[in-house]
Amino acid sequence: MTFDQIMQVALSGLLMGLIYALVAAGLSLIFGLMDVVNFAHGELMMVAMYAAFTLWQVSGLDPMIMLPLVALLMFGLGMAVYRLLIARALAVRFNKGMVQIFVTFGLAIFIRGAAQMVFGGEFRAVTGTVLADRSWHLGGIFLPLPQLAAGFVCLLAFGALFLIGRTEFGRALEATREDRDAVALIGIDRDRIFSLGWGLGAATLGVAGVMLAGFYYVSPNVGANFALIAYVTVALGGFGSLMGALVAGLLIGEVEAVTAQLLEPSLKQVGMFAIYLAVLMFRPRGLFGKI
Amino acid sequence: MQNAITLRRRRELITAAILLVLLIVLPLPFHDPYTRNLMILTLLYAALAQSWNILGGTCGQISLGHSLYFGVGAYVSTLLFVWHGVPPWFGMLAAAAVAGLLALLVGWPCFRLSGHYYAIATVVVQEIAYLLFLNWDYIGGASGVYVPFHGQSWMNLQFRTAKLPYFYVMLGFFALTWIAAWLIEGSRWGFSWRAVKDDVIAARSLGVRVFPSKMAAAAISGGLTGVGGAIFAQFVGYIDPDSILSGPLSILIALPAVLGGVGTLWGPLLGAVVLIPLRELSSTFLGSSGSGVDLMLYGALIMVVALMRPQGLVSLFQRGRNGSAS
Numbered sequence: 001m002t003f004d005q006i007m008q009v010a011l012s013g014l015l016m017g018l019i020y021a022l023v024a025a026g027l028s029l030i031f032g033l034m035d036v037v038n039f040a041h042g043e044l045m046m047v048a049m050y051a052a053f054t055l056w057q058v059s060g061l062d063p064m065i066m067l068p069l070v071a072l073l074m075f076g077l078g079m080a081v082y083r084l085l086i087a088r089a090l091a092v093r094f095n096k097g098m099v100q101i102f103v104t105f106g107l108a109i110f111i112r113g114a115a116q117m118v119f120g121g122e123f124r125a126v127t128g129t130v131l132a133d134r135s136w137h138l139g140g141i142f143l144p145l146p147q148l149a150a151g152f153v154c155l156l157a158f159g160a161l162f163l164i165g166r167t168e169f170g171r172a173l174e175a176t177r178e179d180r181d182a183v184a185l186i187g188i189d190r191d192r193i194f195s196l197g198w199g200l201g202a203a204t205l206g207v208a209g210v211m212l213a214g215f216y217y218v219s220p221n222v223g224a225n226f227a228l229i230a231y232v233t234v235a236l237g238g239f240g241s242l243m244g245a246l247v248a249g250l251l252i253g254e255v256e257a258v259t260a261q262l263l264e265p266s267l268k269q270v271g272m273f274a275i276y277l278a279v280l281m282f283r284p285r286g287l288f289g290k291i
Numbered sequence: 292m293q294n295a296i297t298l299r300r301r302r303e304l305i306t307a308a309i310l311l312v313l314l315i316v317l318p319l320p321f322h323d324p325y326t327r328n329l330m331i332l333t334l335l336y337a338a339l340a341q342s343w344n345i346l347g348g349t350c351g352q353i354s355l356g357h358s359l360y361f362g363v364g365a366y367v368s369t370l371l372f373v374w375h376g377v378p379p380w381f382g383m384l385a386a387a388a389v390a391g392l393l394a395l396l397v398g399w400p401c402f403r404l405s406g407h408y409y410a411i412a413t414v415v416v417q418e419i420a421y422l423l424f425l426n427w428d429y430i431g432g433a434s435g436v437y438v439p440f441h442g443q444s445w446m447n448l449q450f451r452t453a454k455l456p457y458f459y460v461m462l463g464f465f466a467l468t469w470i471a472a473w474l475i476e477g478s479r480w481g482f483s484w485r486a487v488k489d490d491v492i493a494a495r496s497l498g499v500r501v502f503p504s505k506m507a508a509a510a511i512s513g514g515l516t517g518v519g520g521a522i523f524a525q526f527v528g529y530i531d532p533d534s535i536l537s538g539p540l541s542i543l544i545a546l547p548a549v550l551g552g553v554g555t556l557w558g559p560l561l562g563a564v565v566l567i568p569l570r571e572l573s574s575t576f577l578g579s580s581g582s583g584v585d586l587m588l589y590g591a592l593i594m595v596v597a598l599m600r601p602q603g604l605v606s607l608f609q610r611g612r613n614g615s616a617s
Contacts, residue, residue: 110591110594
């Protein structure tokens with residue numbers, strides 16, 4: 001294997017890892033805030049991808065221009081999901097954990113059905129954008145521009161998430177995460193924070209979904225695979241840790257790229273799953289998880 | 292107090308006996324294969340959910356990867372039948388043994404994790420197995436294994452067109468899982484496992500051995516699920532990783548118990564009776580056009596039941612008897 005080939009694998013893994021990390025960040029944010037694992041996470045991302053696709057089809061504009069709009073729509077959708085379903089699931093008195101798992105799971109199936117109804121089952125793709133089919137050659141290394149742009153935007157989104165953590169709202173998020181009952185005493189409306197948290201989690205999916213739509217086919221089942229990787233990423237990085245999601249996402253992207261080289265491509269996920277299990281044996285709380 | 296418990300348990304047994312008689316005659320008036328098929332599937336998922344419930348409900352360890360045991364059970368029994376002509380009845384025993392051992396093997400590392408970490412680890416283990424089976428050409432890989440027809444016989448559990456024998460085999464399987472759950476509920480194990488579910492630290496302080504409790508629950512739960520896989524393989528005559536070792540199947544194994552009532556004796560059956568016909572009928576009558584309406588209906592049902600009846604549908608029948616089954 002030449003140096004160029006090694007760099008090629010490493011950079012491809014890095015770019016995919018950034019997307020995995022951002023998808024995981026939204027999941028981790030929601031979990032950290034209220035101990036709810038959103039099993040409809042992949043489906044929400046699928047909605048963002050379809051939103052990007054539809055806006056592109058209707059307006060003809062590059063999905064990347066639509067990114068703020070999609071992120072805003074997803075923010076609203078996330079808040080709606082919280083208000084309509086999650087708030088009710090949190091108020092349940094029996095089998096809380098079970099109800100949360102299966103409510104979000106029911107939502108996932110519902111969204112998949114709705115996508116099937118509106119768009120049909122076939123694969124769709126955004127084509128003819130400014131970046132499409134172009135790539136950047138660096139010596140023997142070949143980097144498709146849509147992936148490069150996606151990685152860059154994901155990195156920016158991570159920066160934004162870290163900055164949000166420093167604002168008044170971010171501190172309220174952190175306080176609610178630390179003790180969700182005590183915050184009421186200092187005048188923080190917990191319900192509002194939860195709903196904004198869901199909005200923010202879904203908006204990060206909006207960013208990831210739009211960028212992914214630039215080079216990945218959209219179908220009603222596209223979410224399932226990304227969601228599974230997101231769960232693994234979040235558990236590996238530690239639930240609720242933004243830094244954990246970033247590091248674990250990059251690690252998983254790299255492991256996937258390397259496994260795809262060493263084993264058959266159809267087995268590329270075995271590597272990341274094995275790493276995840278191995279790490280969890282030594283650190284059951286994940287790399288950056290709080291005990 | 293002891294007396295009240297004994298009385299309740301005796302009443303449960305009598306209810307079960309009456310129900311068994313009713314279920315034995317139930318398929319007789321229905322002659323069309325579709326209805327009988329529906330009944331068989333309902334019993335299958337009721338039994339699988341009952342097996343899942345032993346680990347997920349009684350012991351509180353939410354496994355979202357139970358199709359692993361179902362799939363491995365199906366492969367063990369089918370390959371023994373195809374390669375060596377071993378009758379599926381022995382195949383079932385082998386399936387139970389292998390699936391039970393596998394559950395111990397999975398549990399040994401995974402029970403160090405708790406809550407969501409455990410649930411996700413079970414998904415991952417099952418996904419790894421799915422990918423490996425998909426690429427393992429020696430046992431059929433992605434193209435799966437056909438069960439050859441060796442002539443109509445009870446010994447081989449193969450029948451040309453008759454559905455009724457499978458119905459009774461499934462009924463027997465469901466009865467087996469119910470009796471296992473009933474026995475566990477009243478035994479020392481049942482008390483320990485429920486203690487582990489409610490509060491691990493309190494259970495440990497009372498001398499409950501937490502890790503062995505989880506392992507025992509996992510082995511019994513996994514073993515019974517493996518038996519289901521073995522029967523299912525003979526019933527459908529064809530297995531591949533997508534149909535018997537997939538993520539959605541894992542959820543479908545757990546769902547009837549969750550909808551019916553987690554940790555209850557009758558929840559899995561009740562949940563399956565509601566869920567499986569609805570799912571099958573909606574996919575037959577609404578899903579054939581690929582419109583997705585069936586999925587929307589299925590998803591909405593899960594959301595509504597989980598939110599409206601968090602203690603499960605079984606609570607509809609339990610007014611006045613509080614906490615009798617938890």
